[in-house]
Amino acid sequence: MNKKDIIICRCEDVTLQQIHDLLDQGYQSFEDLKRLLRVGMGPCQANTCGHLIQKEISQYFNLKIEDVPIHKVRPMTMGVLLKMIAEDQKNEK
């Protein structure tokens, strides 16, 4: 299958080709790819692409998968409405 047709990040429609292009340019980590391609910045927060990209990086650099760091996990775990956060704190003591 053509690498241009393989979607790695479903939130931002990033293909395997785009991932490999940046690795070819010398970028090394998920954090690099995230900042240039927006992988892991969408609503799923890398729950889909995180492990796929970890595997790609391990194969590309011939590293053991456990030696490839996963992305930095940031809050929130899931999307929460701003108005819920604003309103619900009124009831807190």
Next chain:
Amino acid sequence: MKSNILIIGAGISGVSIAYNLAKKGVKDIHVIDRGYFTNGATGRCGAGVRQQWATESNCILAKMSIDFFEHAKEILEYDGDLEFKQEGYLILATTKEEHEQFAKNVLLQNKLGIPSKQLTKEQALKIVPHLNPDAFMSATFCQTDGHLNPFKMTEAYYLAAKKLGVHFSFYEEVLNIKTENKKIVEVITNKQTYQVSKVVNAAGGYAKEIGDMVGIDIPVYSENHEILATEPIEKIQGPMVMSFSKNIYCQQVPHGAFLMGRGNPNALKNHDVESSWQFLDDMAKTVVDIMPLIGNLRVIRQWGGSYNMSLDRQPIISDTDQLEGFYMACGFSGHGFMFAPMTGLLLSEIILKEETTVDMTSLSMNRFNNEDIKSIEKSVV
């Protein structure tokens, strides 16, 4: 390894300095960075570029930088999209004092060629209809302010500098800098040793630590400023909406997400860049007060980044008489991204002993020798 100039930090300031020096023909420039691409303040910033400042030097740096951003894609021959949009900054005045201060700011800005203007509440509501009319008194607006993608802008400088022969190394951290008779001799990193006589400190949040390595006490400190991003939606807001008194900046980026941040008055002076629930609570309350409609968006991610604060909230772009060959671009107080074109130009002029494009008195290290600092920038979130 022999090097002509070693630049510490590959954030927006470091890559801009490297590009400007290389363009003037300097060879053997090395740029090193302790982490991944844009791991520091540049990659954590709010992606805003504005000219509405309260001090003359900040206004000039911002205006001339915007002039560069307007042509950056062509000048740097960048294939990607810098996502530069000039849909303005709308800055809200919520008190009489703020309204009066903004009148003075606009006079200063106009004098320096910045096309800002003061707006009534009704005029502001025409530009951003979902503003809560009860949350502010008046506003100022400057159409040519706006948004720029920090990752892409840094990459554009980085690729242009690389093309001119600049060497870059990531995941390389300075461990020690050796000096002899007030001159730099060697820089030792976790990877190698550079024989180099000129060093540029563009280390962002860690600028003070680099100064400490050579015994120069740079009057800056770092503090965490937090920010969040929502899910992307169709375009509903053109300008960045900002309020100093309510402590908020909030814009919709071209991608569709809203970015918003605020400062923490109780932030500690350290290198913390983590996220807190207190920020999330305060941020949500503030944005729902000013723009209730935004409350309907989901937060999907929050993060933090270092502001490298100087005493007067203006950058230090300077050499020092304490150590030959040591140059600084730090203390940007949260605004290094939007000043970067001028940072690179001015520091390259200082290093090459050229006449500087603007007067450097208010940006030099020596300004802190005076007991009282003349002008302190108040327009900071």
